[in-house]
Amino acid sequence: xxxxxxxxxxxxxxxxxxxxxxxxxxxxxxxxxxxxxxxxxxxxxxxxxxxxxxxxxxxxxxxxxxxxxxxxxxxxxxxxxxxxxxxxxxxxxxxxxxxxxxxxxxxxxxxxxxxxxxxxxxxxxxxxxxxxxxxxxxxxxxxxxxxxxxxxxxxxxxxxxxxxxxxxxxxxxxxxxxxxxxxxxxxxxxxxxxxxxxxxxxxxxxxxxxxxxxxxxxxxxxxxxxxxxxxxxxxxxxxxxxxxxxxxxx
DNA sequence: AAAGCGGGGTT
DNA sequence: AACCCAGCTTT
Numbered sequence: 001x002x003x004x005x006x007x008x009x010x011x012x013x014x015x016x017x018x019x020x021x022x023x024x025x026x027x028x029x030x031x032x033x034x035x036x037x038x039x040x041x042x043x044x045x046x047x048x049x050x051x052x053x054x055x056x057x058x059x060x061x062x063x064x065x066x067x068x069x070x071x072x073x074x075x076x077x078x079x080x081x082x083x084x085x086x087x088x089x090x091x092x093x094x095x096x097x098x099x100x101x102x103x104x105x106x107x108x109x110x111x112x113x114x115x116x117x118x119x120x121x122x123x124x125x126x127x128x129x130x131x132x133x134x135x136x137x138x139x140x141x142x143x144x145x146x147x148x149x150x151x152x153x154x155x156x157x158x159x160x161x162x163x164x165x166x167x168x169x170x171x172x173x174x175x176x177x178x179x180x181x182x183x184x185x186x187x188x189x190x191x192x193x194x195x196x197x198x199x200x201x202x203x204x205x206x207x208x209x210x211x212x213x214x215x216x217x218x219x220x221x222x223x224x225x226x227x228x229x230x231x232x233x234x235x236x237x238x239x240x241x242x243x244x245x246x247x248x249x250x
Numbered sequence: 251a252a253a254g255c256g257g258g259g260t261t
Numbered sequence: 262a263a264c265c266c267a268g269c270t271t272t
Contacts, residue, residue, distance in 0.1 A: 035267095051267040058258060058266085092256035095270085129269050149267045167251080196267055205265060206261065 014218040014234045018159060019184050019191070021215035026194030029201060031056075034063055036193065041115040041140040042073045045103065045125075048132045049096050050088065056200070062091055073113070077104040099127030119145050130176075138188040146179035147192045148172075151199025156182070158203060160236060161220030177238055 033056065035047035046066060050059045066087050070076040076084065085097035103125050107115060116122045122133035130148070137145035148156075156178050157164025164175060183191055202209050210216055210223045222230040 048267065053255090053266055053268060054257080055259070055266050090257075092258080093268090095255075099269090127269065131268060135267070147267080150265080151267065169251085192267095200267080 014232070015182065017218055018182065018215050021213075022155075022194045022198050023184075023187075023191065025202065025214050026190070026197055030194065030197050031201070034060055034067075036139075039140050039142075041136055042076075042107075043067060044136050044140040045128070045132070046100065048135050049100055049103075049127055050091060052093060052096070052127075052132075054091055054093070058091065062087060073104050073107050076100060077108040096127065102126040103128070115140075117141060119143070135192070138192050142189060144183055144185065144188040146176065146183055146188070147195075148176050148179045149196060150205075151196045151203075152179055152192075154205060155195055155199045155203045158208075158221035159215060159219050161230075174238065178236070 035043060038044070047059065047063050050063055050066075069087065070079055070084070079101075081097060081101050084101055085094065088094070088097040088100065106125055107113060116125065119130070119133045119137050122128055122136055123130060128136075134145040134147040135149075137143040138147065153164040153175055156162070156175055160178055162174060162178075163171065182195075202213060210219075210221075213219065216223070216231070218230075218232045218234060220230050220233065
């Protein structure tokens with residue numbers, strides 16, 4: 001008796017379909033970046049500070065030089081600020097050198113060389129906001145924390161039909177909620193990386209490759225190119241959560 | 251909520 | 262010329 005070689009996968013769940021599309025695409029096309037070869041919180045946070053509003057191509061050589069010169073948080077702590085800034089200032093946003101020095105001081109002197117182990121604690125470090133904290137938590141600590149950078153905003157905004165460029169607090173709140181909801185359990189590190197590559201390489205700001213997109217069946221952007229109709233419209237809703245007080249949103 | 255920070259690349 | 266880039270802090 002001949003066995004059926006394939007099993008059917010009916011992609012009628014927009015959220016699970018999105019996860020599978022992004023992860024499947026990432027397996028084939030994901031980038032091999034220097035800061036992905038480590039889980040050292042120090043190396044990860046150095047890369048994330050450098051990547052603030054700065055392209056991967058610009059950061060990569062500077063990151064390599066920085067990590068060679070200051071391989072550990074102790075090495076950075078003992079270095080002169082001027083020597084640090086000589087490497088980081090050419091990236092722009094020249095406060096980054098001081099932030100990294102202040103982070104090193106906080107970890108070495110105030111925390112005995114032990115890194116914060118939660119998003120909330122990470123956010124107390126200078127230059128570390130919610131995005132960077134989520135990145136370090138997921139990439140270095142293995143915590144299922146969401147991230148919401150410019151790539152993820154664009155990808156989720158298009159897929160869920162949200163005006164992601166709107167800076168209103170409520171819009172950003174919804175995007176964060178979706179960024180959290182979409183993370184597959186136990187896979188935040190890989191999935192968050194996948195989301196960013198997906199946004200940087202396929203679902204790009206200027207000319208997204210909608211015809212190659214494995215998630216386009218459900219995408220609420222309807223094809224950014226030529227105003228195509230959404231193939232599979234869907235809606236989402238935000239559920240109240242127990243641990244949050246109900247007066248948070250106005 | 252809005253401004254300020256910034257060099258470097260793309261359209 | 263305008264837009265974009267693994268955002269955060271200050272006003």
